[in-house]
Amino acid sequence: MSSLILKGRNVRLRPPCAEDADERLVLGTNAEIAEMYGVNREDIKPITRETAVRWVQGIADHPHA
Known part of the structure; x- marks a missing residue:
């Protein structure tokens, strides 16, 4: 299965x-976004490396990824 890449101007x-x-x-982690x-x-x-990998x-x- 090939990976589809969708490209646009931006x-x-x-x-x-x-x-x-x-x-x-x-x-990293942005406190305002987390809130x-x-x-x-x-x-x-x-954020840790393990958290980033997960x-x-x-x-x-995810089924729609």
Whole structure:
């Protein structure tokens, strides 16, 4: 099965890959965004490599990914 990549002028959509975990780790955690999703500021923890890998895997496993 080949991977479909959709490209536009300002966007490129592709399936997730292992390297995305590194990029997610670099982004870190933004407290304001976490709060918008209902996370209490005191409960926000820094993202770890393991968390970033699980995040990417969760996207890859999603039926509409």
